[in-house]
Amino acid sequence: MQSNGYAYINTIGCQMNVYDSEKLAAILKALGFRHTTDMDQADIVVCNTCAIRHKAEEKAFSFLGRFAKAKRKKPRLLTVMAGCVAQQEGKKAFKRVPHLDLVLGTQAFSRFGQHIAALQSGRRQIVDTAPSDVIFDTMPDKADVSENQVSRFVTIMQGCDNFCTYCVVPYVRGRERSRSWESIVEEIRILADTGVREVTLLGQNVNSYGRREGGISFADLLEKVARVAGISRIRFATSHPKDLSCELIQAITDLDKVCSHLHLPVQSGSDRILKKMNRGYTREIYLSRINDLKNACPGIALSTDIIVGFPGETRTDFHDTMSLLTEVGFDAIFAFAYSDRSSAPASKFSDQVDEKEKMDRLNQLLALQDQVTEEKNKQVKGQVMQVLVEGVSAKQHADFVKTSDNMQQMTGRTASNKVVHFPSDTAAVGDLVDIQIMDAYLHSLWGQPLERQTS
Ligand code: 5AD
Ligand code: SF4
Secondary structure (H helix, E strand, O other): OOHHHHHHEOOOOHHHHHHHHHHHHHHHHHOOOEEEEOOOHHHHHEEEOOOOHHHHHHHHHHHHHHHHHHHOOOOOOOOEEHHHHHHHHHHHHHHHHHOOOOOOOOOOHHHHHHHHHHHHHHOOOOEEEOOOOOOOOOOOOHHOOOOOEEEEEOOOOOOOOOOOOOOOHHHHHHEEEEHHEEEEEHHHHHHOOOOOOOEEEEEHHHHHOOOOOOOOOOOHHHHHOOOOOOOOEEEOOOOOHOOHHHHHHHHHOOOOOOOOOOEOOEOOOOOHHHOOOOOOOOOHHHHHHHHHHHOOOOOOEEEEEEEEOOOOOHHHHHHHHHHHHHHHOOOEEEEOOOOOOOOOOHHHHHOOOOHHHHHHHHHHHHHHHHHHHHHHHHHHHEEEEEEEEEEEEEOOOOOOOOOOOOOOOEEEOOOOEEEEEEEEEEOOOEEEEEEEEEEOOOOOOEEEHHHHHOO
């Protein structure tokens, strides 16, 4: 195919955006664009955007804004705003970025190719934010899955019907809809054939997978994915606490390939705030689900999302969130200061919390979680953990000794998603290696491969 020049893609936001960008990249490749990491070389620049918090949105506008000068120098340069901010802003995006060529909403990705062709034949300022039930499920091309990619995301559903009062997702990603299990499994088969060993199944609420379409349940989907040869680990995100089923807990226990790790966003430890957030559960219900999980899968790793400074959050509410952290003992948290989004109902709530107070609470929460994480990491010292090898470590540990020419410091993750560094002269990317944990830190573990210990 004739070259169309170079494409540069900037991805902001969540794992779903990473996945969507891979698909956009494949469309550009099919149109004859070559990928570049040098934005000055680009003939098309795509920014795949995130609207979840104000800061992410600003990042998208400031990134795209930079290309005004480049476009004057190279008029054929195409600039594209894709994803959540594009969906939210529509043609208003041109007010802030007048040189933009295409505003491609979240449900218009399957029409990306045709819009590029229209731009190349002279059209300017295309906006496509039309809603669509069709899920963007083009299959990956084996040649696009680069070597050494041991882990990949696979989106299994789009949108959300939960309408938490702080969240833009139901407005920018649309109503919940699921891909067919056949297309998901086919995609994972292709990935496995190219050397991928771990897949993370993505959806806003994977527990309601197939609910609208009347298809198989999420637990059944896990079973089908577990049958794909070559896949050794399955992860998934996100589960909504109100929908966490016994069937799913059972699947985590029964299916060896499903990692014993659950990401279960709690958002707040205060019942008053959970109600205002429209989360559909209380602190007590959340804790009882955690209890069920710990009983069914002893040692399960748990992570969560938390928002501090939601409108009306008092210091007492905040302390309820702090105490929940220690009560559950999360392995990791993702914590955010509440960001007011004009399309979400909470923007109309009174008692907005002062920005400085939000940051103080966020810092207190993160400091407490650092202690919990370090403590949890120390508990695994001496244990033997299976690690999926991801590559060579970027930084060397003080105990690393190069005892042979082939000896390298490798890095990988445990099923509980902890990063482990270890020395090896045999481990290759994609291998599962048993490592004895020798030391534990806040962000990683250090260990020795088992055969080395015994030899
Ligand atoms: N402000 C701050 N954090 C938010 N999240 C979603 N909306 C907002 C908002 N308006 C967080 C939630 C969610 C995660 C993906 O982002 O914790 O689980
Ligand atoms: Fe947003 Fe709530 Fe849906 Fe998660 S469940 S995407 S927080 S509306």
